[in-house]
Amino acid sequence: MINDENKTEIIDLYLEGSLSEELQREVEERMQTDPLFRQEVAVQKKVIKVIQEEERSKLKEEMKVIFEEDDNQQAKVIPIQRSRFSYAVAAAVSLLLIAAALFFVLRPTDAEVQYLAVSLPTGTRGELPDGVPKKFPVQIDADNQQYNFHYQLGDTLKLYGSFSWENLSLVFEPNRRNYMMLTPQDTFLLLPSETIQPLQP
């Protein structure tokens, strides 16, 4: 039975198509005989439509802000063009020792210091905390006989294994004050230590 107290809720359910058959019949009969009620249903329908449009616009604007903040964060991660660096190194070395230049070109994964920018994890806002290096020197030693998926985190991050520069990034977790290394396959926790440790997700 429709009354003033439940009218709004019943109209909601009617517009959703969720009323029982009996109540639906009652609403439709009343709409035919009561012009004020019919108007109220039409107004409520239009109001709901506008509310949905307003909220949709608001969500779209929120999404744009999220994307802008994401763009600003991504700008902090400086991609390293390894090949340019290698060519620059090879070119410089080749002037002095041609054999050494060939060595570098043929075995590009030998230890060379490069830098990775550190970023904050997705969803975190703001700058890196004070005292946390924003750029980290990283060395890759791909040909080490003893270690093949290990690391050592001191003033420099040394990686042991066949890592690809293009796929690495460093993230700082403010809550745990830890560094994480991201690859396409996994995320690895990096703990500072003077010893060489295995990389673990």
Added chain:
Amino acid sequence: MTDQELLSLLRQRDPGAFKELRKLYPMCRKRILELGVSEEDSKDIFQDSIIILYEKTQRADFTLTSKISTFLYGICQNKALEVQRKKRKDDAFKEHMAKEVALNETEENESTLPDEEQIRQALHKLGPPCREILGAFYYHLASIKEISEKLGYKNENTARQAKYKCMQRLKETLSKPIS
């Protein structure tokens, strides 16, 4: 992140979900451009598609039956086709004619109803608590229980009463001339 985890984050409007979905733009962009939509419109269509995906996840009966990337790709494609259809003159004409017919057939004469701008103004006059509760209920499809918990009402009944009063206030405002 698995698709289910991503969906769960999206339902909560977690910023991480939107950032993750954004990575699918290149794939959707390619298809949107193939359908003849401009580069400028393609970004808008992609964002609208994410909104549509969000709206679907709010429905209790929604089940993802494919990968999210495939699903979103489908939404982008349909949205792009819709945009292209609207741009075509003959469809615009047919749409215009359909609207004329619909106007003549409405159960209530549109001229007696407040227009959308009047409703928007009345909504803004309501103030934040009412706008929030009505937005949560009618757009984000939150239950009264969820609204009660999230907006800090004493109990579900109080939240239900608040929602009813907000809607009543809105209707009363619309029944008066808008200044």
